[in-house]
């Protein structure tokens with residue numbers, strides 16, 4: 214479980230708090246999508262969970278953040294990494310090896326995973342992300358999207374209880390993006406892995422996550438089950454946060470009294486909504 218109590222953070226060179234007075238709980242087994250405008254504090258929130266804030270980025274830290282009971286201020290990023298696997302927004306900065314296989318091995322050896330388990334875990338993570346064929350390639354020769362998959366595979370191989378991803382599909386085409394999210398949803402469903410993903414593609418997010426967390430100017434604007442948050446799509450649009458087109462359509466149709474159901478989160482539900490409106 215992740216808990217933030219009266220948590221604020223201001224970067225040493227920051228003019229205002231990047232995150233301001235957050236009181237937030239993320240339960241074990243949750244699947245949370247984080248959205249918000251550029252500069253809203255999404256990346257900083259991921260840093261506060263994996264300990265990069267305040268251990269790498271110094272600043273004014275108020276309140277408390279705990280991850281599975283570890284206080285992030287008192288614990289090292291390495292201790293926190295035993296609980297949380299992170300895929301960063303800048304995947305290039307995350308890479309430590311020059312070959313795909315070594316990138317996965319590095320983490321496994323670092324966490325002292327028993328020798329006899331290593332091959333199985335590498336093969337499985339490569340297979341899950343659909344990059345088994347890239348196993349012996351130099352990272353330099355890969356596209357941005359392929360590197361993103363390597364970064365995700367390297368984290369999956371560690372089998373952390375919490376996976377934190379910052380725009381993991383930024384370089385991926387729609388098909389690969391769906392594959393990654395359906396894989397994350399499967400890990401969440403079958404293994405109870407807690408997943409926290411920052412994502413620009415809100416339509417994609419809504420099809421997979423259980424909860425949405427909307428940040429605005431360092432504060433939580435909305436946090437709750439996807440459907441509940443989408444009920445406030447008007448507030449999100451006023452702040453310039455994109456909502457899925459099917460949700461805007463739902464708002465218009467319900468405003469006209471043509472539909473009475475809650476906002477759709479999938480294409481099937483959108484179809485049902487349109488049928489209702491046309492009746």
Ligand SMILES: Nc1ncnc2c1ncn2[C@@H]1O[C@H](COP(=O)(O)OP(=O)(O)OP(=O)(O)O)[C@@H](O)[C@H]1O
Nearest residue numbers: 224226227231249250251252253254255256257258
């Ligand atoms: N290293 C830093 N030093 C000083 N201020 C920073 C630093 N990194 C981020 N900030 C500031 O903190 C605030 C939150 O930034 P953050 O990167 O968390 O936003 P974000 O929601 O991830 O944005 P984006 O969608 O562009 O990735 C912004 O005002 C940003 O300018």
Ligand SMILES: [Mg+2]
Nearest residue numbers: 255256257302
């Ligand atoms: Mg960011």
